[in-house]
Amino acid sequence: MIQSKPDSSVDIRPAAIRCSDGVVLGGHVFRTARPDPIGMAIVNAATGVLARYYRRYAGFLAAHGYDVVTYDYRGIGASRPARMRGCGYRWRDWGELDFAAALRFAQGEARGGPVVVVGHSIGGFLPGLAENAADIDRMLTVGAQYAWWLDYVAHRRLGLFAKWHLAMPVLTAAFGYFPGRRLGWLEDLPAGVAHEWSFRGPRFERSHPRRERRRALERMAAVRAPILAVAVADDEFGTAPAIRRALHYYRGAECTAVMLRPADYGRETIGHFSLFHDSHAAGFWRDSLRWLHDGANPWPDRVISG
Template sequence: MTVSAPIQEARPIEIVAADDVVLGGHFWPRVRGTAAGIAIINPATGVLARYYHHYARFLAAHGFDVVTYDYRGIGASRPANLRGCGYRWREWGDKDFDAVLAWALARDGSAPVCVVGHSVGGALPGLAGHAPAIHRLLSIGGQFGCWRHYAPSRRRRLFLKWHVAMPALTALCGYFPGRRLGWLEDLPAGVAYEWAFRRPYLEDNYPQRQCEAVLRGFDAVTAPILAVTLSDDDIATVPAIRAVLDRYRGAPRTQVLLRPADLGQESVGHFSLFHSRHATGFWLDTLLWLRDGVNPWPDREVR
């Protein structure tokens, strides 16, 4: 199946978070067909929103209004001076994603809002106050990046990179200079440290009072969740994704483990599912979940 639809240009938008931080993004109106709802794409850590623009255009061609955006400290939401910036993952969820979700709900309160969360983007809904309004969540490699959950064969190398080199460089520069190294985008110091010193489970990373509030937020999410990982993803392994999924205790949850061969590829890893070569395969399959709530890979469920 192929898509022949006019190329839809997005319009730039700005969304103001509750603490007056301005987030830059794009809105992609649906091209044609029956309205399927609104889709919000949550990026991975250190990945620009424009990385997801091909997939956003695809969703717009299939009936979704789509919102892409950069978290505070990244891309179009980067401040003039990133040095010493204390932005943290929690703010990406309870302020940034929450503001984008509120914006989408205000635009059309009757339209179902679906979320596509890549990597940390699949975990952030649990931190957002408006998350009970989410209709459906597709989590792709959704996890928080704890080294204990990395693939054993790559654990030492990834530990040295993200949990030794990254915090050391962040302390030296006042932010993580990822772009200069070719290691994702630059990161605010708070995000870099939170990733570097992450403990395995959510409740291990907050003082008790904060932890209780965070867990209540995850419990409030009731949208069905389909969580995808790839067998060759060294970061978002089955245990890494399970550690997040288990905290969404109020939601129906399904986890699937795909092999690259299932997608006609030799390798996929943590990032390439958003490359346009998947438009006639994996991307079409995601529509079954986002529009209809049907798991396209029932024989790949993790029990």
């Protein structure tokens, strides 16, 4: 049940999350003031987005009874190496190593209750790559997809293809990493991450070496947590085909996809990013608690098939 009066006294402290390969990720733990937390939530960021973008949503969850972990993937923000060129980090590492470590860390910090994941964009797909993803109890994904360009919204597809699948690999080759910050195109990205995005095909497992593909698919299928996948009608990346393509790999999970419209929240636009802006605290954020707390779909009239 949703807590009627949120507690604003949330304790926030930095966290160092050690991965199995020795890489240490920077993050934060948000401790609810409740002595009996509802559970532990992990917030997974979108590609090229700092974890601090989600700090208000994390604080909202903590004020409503959750302990929360946020973190930056390797190569981003508080987890950025001293030298980006040649760091060797890949997109798949964010799931296989980084999320796996964040989940172990969260389990160690948990004071009871289920472990839930809120994943934005690639952050809703990466959990399935972790060997311990079967430990997740529930997932909420927002615009979750893995950037196959033919899933982009039709009227923007060619422009997005030119930006992310032509310009990005050229710039990455020139700089040794993708200089997104100086361009105003999200954060800088390690070359391996940028190239996986640029050259991703319709089947994500093809970005793995052939001998590792079956195992990647098995990990995705091993997830049993129910998933509520949120799409927004004016999201140029997280279209209905993109959401369905990502959910297809979670074969062992009960998946429900919903398509929200900006007008549902009195907006003209929402797009790919703004649901995590605090202007949505009284709307989408509060609705999301119904799923995270009780497993109840807050938008039963917005379910999309497929």
